[in-house]
Amino acid sequence: xxxxFQWPAFRWPAFQWPAFHWPARGIGVAALLAGLVLAPALRxxxxxxxxxxVDANGLxxxxxxxxxxxxxxxxxxxPGASHEYFLPYLLPLARTNRVIFLDExxxxxxxxxxxxxxxxVENMVEDVEAVRKALNLGKINVLGxxxxxxxAQAYALKYQQNLNHLILASTFHSTREMNAVFQKELAALPAxxxxxxxxxxxxxxxxxxHAYEKGRYPAEYMQxxxxxxxxxxxxxxxxxxxxxxxTMGNTSWELYREMWGSHGEFIIDxxxxxxxxxxxxxxxxxxTLMVVGDHDECDPSLSREMNQLxxxxxxxxxxxxxxxxxxxxxxxxxxxxxxFVSK
Numbered sequence: 622x623x624x625x626f627q628w629p630a631f632r633w634p635a636f637q638w639p640a641f642h643w644p645a646r647g648i649g650v651a652a653l654l655a656g657l658v659l660a661p662a663l664r665x666x667x668x669x670x671x672x673x674x675v676d677a678n679g680l681x682x683x684x685x686x687x688x689x690x691x692x693x694x695x696x697x698x699x700p701g702a703s704h705e706y707f708l709p710y711l712l713p714l715a716r717t718n719r720v721i722f723l724d725e726x727x728x729x730x731x732x733x734x735x736x737x738x739x740x741x742v743e744n745m746v747e748d749v750e751a752v753r754k755a756l757n758l759g760k761i762n763v764l765g766x767x768x769x770x771x772x773a774q775a776y777a778l779k780y781q782q783n784l785n786h787l788i789l790a791s792t793f794h795s796t797r798e799m800n801a802v803f804q805k806e807l808a809a810l811p812a813x814x815x816x817x818x819x820x821x822x823x824x825x826x827x828x829x830x831h832a833y834e835k836g837r838y839p840a841e842y843m844q845x846x847x848x849x850x851x852x853x854x855x856x857x858x859x860x861x862x863x864x865x866x867x868t869m870g871n872t873s874w875e876l877y878r879e880m881w882g883s884h885g886e887f888i889i890d891x892x893x894x895x896x897x898x899x900x901x902x903x904x905x906x907x908x909t910l911m912v913v914g915d916h917d918e919c920d921p922s923l924s925r926e927m928n929q930l931x932x933x934x935x936x937x938x939x940x941x942x943x944x945x946x947x948x949x950x951x952x953x954x955x956x957x958x959x960x961f962v963s964k
Contacts, residue, residue, distance in 0.1 A: 648751070668715050674731075677751035678744070683730035684752065685722045688715025691785065692758040693962060694911075695722050698767025700740070700880045700893070701873040703729025705765075708948040715954055718762070718962065723752060725772070727876040736880040741892055742775045749776050762962045764788040765943065767919065773900055777905050786962045787909040791944050793923045794898040794930075796889050802920045803887040810850055811844060818845050822885040840884075846886045854918035858941040858949040871881065903931040909934040910961045914942030914949065 669687040685704065697704050704722035723845025724731040726742055726748055734740060741884060749772070753761055764783050765773025768926050777787050793799040806817060820840045838846070847855075852864070882890035909931045913924040917939050928936040937957050942949035 642854070643710055675752050675755040677726075677748045677755065677774065677893070679725050679735075680734075680748070682726060682748060682752060683724040683734040686718045686719055686756070687712065687722075690718045691762060691962065692756075693720050693762045694753070694765060695720060696763065696765040696769030696772050697723075697725065697748070698769050699728060699770045699873075699877060701727070701728050701877040705729065705820070711955070714959060717959060721752075721756070721758070723749070725769075727873040727937070732907045733772055733875065734872060739877045740876045740879045742772060742880075742896065745772050746775045748781055750780055750783070760785045761787040762788060764958065765792060766790040766947075767792055768893075771893070771896055772832070774902070774905075777907065777909075778898065781905060781907050784907045786964075787907050788912065788958060789909065789924070789927060790912045791914060791919045791921050791946060792926050794896070794902060795923070796894050796896045798923060801920065802890055802918075802923070803889075805920075806850065806854065806918070807887045814831050814845060814849055818842070818850065818885070818887070820847070822887075826883065826885055842885070851886070851918060853943065854916060855945055857914065857916045857943045858948055861945075861948065874941070899926070899930060902927060903932065905931050908961070908964065909926040911936045912939060912946060912954065912957060913937075914939050914944060914946045916941075916943045917946070918944040930935070 664789075668688045669686075670682065674681040674683055695704060695707060695711060697706065703724050707722060708759055711720065711722075727733045738830045752758075760783055763773045763776060765771070765788070766791075770789040771794075771906050773787060773789060774792075774794060777784055793802075798801045807818070810818070821839065826838050826842060852860070856864070876951075878891065880891045882888065882894070884890055911924040911928050911934060913919065913936075915921060921938050924936055924938070928934050939950050939953055939957075947954040
């Protein structure tokens with residue numbers, strides 16, 4: 622399905638985002654844009670919006686494509702979130718690129734699996750390749766954020782011949798090193814908070830109280846883990862005033878449990894524990910950019926190591942920014958990405 626919407630000419634230095642409430646699952650781009658308060662002095666432009674489903678390896682995957690130009694595929698985190706947390710922040714990239722937002726298998730509006738064992742990085746790599754072929758994208762630029770950056774690395778390691786640029790935003794290349802970061806962040810908490818978190822995890826977050834079926838961890842754990850432990854690593858300069866840790870559940874807990882694990886937010890012990898790319902990143906030859914917040918949940922040391930491993934790559938540490946760099950510093954993030962993919 623294709624339609625069009627009005628979008629303002631974008632000016633990097635002067636643009637100010639309107640107040641934004643995280644969209645509920647199911648809100649489309651056209652509906653979202655209709656509610657934005659845009660500066661009247663900016664000259665309007667029209668961009669094509671295409672949305673639909675791609676049959677990828679027997680699964681229906683949802684996508685939204687906005688704008689024209691070199692294709693830029695956006696991979697979300699979670700695992701098990703959706704593309705919607707990028708909105709409206711990444712939409713200005715459609716000024717110069719055809720931006721393709723993808724809901725990964727089992728996430729957002731994409732089809733879920735009956736057997737969670739099918740939720741693997743390797744299968745999602747093949748999904749991205751299937752989408753590239755189905756939409757006739759040719760060579761693509763890929764931006765992966767958080768878990769999406771893990772997926773982007775895996776895609777590059779297998780299909781770099783189909784890449785023009787690779788952007789790794791607030792991500793990690795080694796589960797062993799990421800788990801070490803989580804333990805440092807946990808150790809930095811006040812003792813009382815840390816003890817409550819450990820007690821809840823020891824009790825069994827999924828097995829006690831059927832949190833798995835409810836679609837999120839118990840509210841007390843979410844408040845401790847996201848409201849107290851992770852919040853300083855999510856936002857720095859522009860925290861979302863509507864952030865509610867009790868609603869941070871992913872859209873696919875079968876997926877999350879399979880990939881992340883079932884022992885809480887501070888250890889990855891699902892099938893993502895096999896992610897150890899340090900010994901292979903040196904084979905990547907496509908232009909690569911790392912973007913990370915200086916107070917990121919995925920500690921900047923991880924991006925610095927990736928920068929050293931990928932020859933000729935570029936590293937940008939975004940000041941006054943947490944994991945959501947495009948929320949804390951939208952102008953800087955967008956300009957950095959736009960300048961990079963235009964080369």
